[in-house]
Amino acid sequence: MPIKIPNDLPATATLEQEGVMVMSEETAARQDIRPLHIGLLNLMPTKIRTETQFARLLGATPLQVELTLVKMTNHVPKNTPNDHIIAFYRDWEDVEAQKFDGFIITGAPIELLEFSDVTYWDELERIFDWTQSNVHSSFHICWGAQAGLNHFHGVPKHTLPKKLFGVYRHKNLKPASPYLRGFSDDFSIPVSRWTEVRRADIPTDHGLDILMESDEAGLCLIEDKAHRSLYMFNHVEYDTASLGEEYWRDVKANKPIELPKDYYPDNDPHRTPENRWRSHAHLLFGNWINEVYQTTPFALADIGK
Numbered sequence: 001m002p003i004k005i006p007n008d009l010p011a012t013a014t015l016e017q018e019g020v021m022v023m024s025e026e027t028a029a030r031q032d033i034r035p036l037h038i039g040l041l042n043l044m045p046t047k048i049r050t051e052t053q054f055a056r057l058l059g060a061t062p063l064q065v066e067l068t069l070v071k072m073t074n075h076v077p078k079n080t081p082n083d084h085i086i087a088f089y090r091d092w093e094d095v096e097a098q099k100f101d102g103f104i105i106t107g108a109p110i111e112l113l114e115f116s117d118v119t120y121w122d123e124l125e126r127i128f129d130w131t132q133s134n135v136h137s138s139f140h141i142c143w144g145a146q147a148g149l150n151h152f153h154g155v156p157k158h159t160l161p162k163k164l165f166g167v168y169r170h171k172n173l174k175p176a177s178p179y180l181r182g183f184s185d186d187f188s189i190p191v192s193r194w195t196e197v198r199r200a201d202i203p204t205d206h207g208l209d210i211l212m213e214s215d216e217a218g219l220c221l222i223e224d225k226a227h228r229s230l231y232m233f234n235h236v237e238y239d240t241a242s243l244g245e246e247y248w249r250d251v252k253a254n255k256p257i258e259l260p261k262d263y264y265p266d267n268d269p270h271r272t273p274e275n276r277w278r279s280h281a282h283l284l285f286g287n288w289i290n291e292v293y294q295t296t297p298f299a300l301a302d303i304g305k
Contacts, residue, residue: 006088011052035064036101036293037300039135041092041127042069043108043144045079050106051088053237057285063293070095072120092127096134099303101296102289103135107142107235111195112159115150125151131229133304136296138229139288145222145231146197152227153206157195164191166243166261167276168217168234177211179223179230179287188262188276190238191217192246197233236284240275 038058044050051069058065071077073091105127110118118124128151131138140148149155168191172183189212196218202208212220222231235242243260247269250257265271297303 009051009055009088010048010084011055014052014056034298035066036289036296037066037068037099038102038104039068039070039095039098039100041103041105041144042071042089043106045077045109047077047080047089048084049239049242050237053239054104054106057237057281058289060282061286061289063289065289068095068098068100072123074123075120092123096130098134099300100135101300101303102137102139102292103131104139105141105144105148107144107193109143111143111146111157111193115147128152132227136228136303137288137292138227140229140231141237142193142233142235143195145233146195148229149197149222149224149231152224152229153203153208155197155201155203157197159195160193163194163257164196164217165246165258166191167263168214168261170212170214170217170220172211173213174209174211177209177223178291179221179284180211181287182283183280187280189214189220189280190235190243190263190277192235192238192243192260193233230288232284236277236281238277240273240278244269244273 040051040054042050055067058067069089070092071085071089073093077085115121124147128148138148146155146157150157167188170187170189172180172185172187174180175183175185191214199210199213199219202210202219202222207224207226209223209225210219210221211223214220217234220232220234223229224231243263247257247260259267259269263273265274297305
């Protein structure tokens with residue numbers, strides 16, 4: 001089944017060129033089917049690219065997905081045209097009364113700040129609490145995962161001596177998990193962060209289940225059954241060029257940055273990198289959407305009861 005997104009969203013042309021089925025709002029309205037309602041709280045500065053990355057993964061699943069783009073109510077994005085925000089985004093306070101089958105909270109380039117110093121932290125904490133009554137399943141990404149784990153379980157984040165940056169091999173720790181169905185024992189995932197969550201800080205009595213981990217990059221994916229949440233600390237959604245763009249951006253800004261590990265062939269930044277994580281990204285999101293579909297109430301109004 002295709003993904004339903006606003007007709008004029010820039011992601012539409014990109015997804016159609018890639019062969020992802022995109023459904024117009026008019027066509028979706030004619031189908032006698034209950035779509036899965038997925039919200040995307042987009043905290044990334046490159047909002048258009050991030051929309052496309054997640055829409056690509058959600059649109060590859062065999063179910064009809066209706067995507068709602070959400071932003072913090074009082075935070076003004078600086079790197080996305082205001083007309084795009086006005087046309088396609090809704091403030092969280094405007095969707096607060098709605099129910100969602102799934103809700104994605106992205107990362108943000110603010111990980112070196114203390115959580116309490118983030119300008120929209122108070123609203124984000126309200127959103128975390130709201131997911132417990134209005135969202136069936138939440139998927140937290142990178143800083144969003146660190147923030148959610150801190151809010152619900154008091155788990156701290158730690159600053160690294162240098163940026164953890166590159167493509168790292170990860171291990172499948174729970175092959176029986178429905179979220180890892182079909183996963184290899186060993187697979188690669190992009191990592192780009194200055195902070196980490198440590199295994200030693202994970203409470204052993206909170207029902208948290210570590211699903212993915214890397215010998216070099218540490219924790220990757222945790223399931224929180226009590227809060228119906230997944231915490232993904234890395235960027236499985238990244239495009240092939242994402243790490244490279246981050247690298248050249250910092251080089252041009254004269255910021256200290258090392259080559260992303262195991263990303264460029266022969267460590268030559270002028271060569272085109274190979275994408276070794278795309279299939280597992282689709283598999284993870286496909287498994288998540290399938291699990292949401294299998295367990296969410298048929299009536300949206302029953303979510304959270």
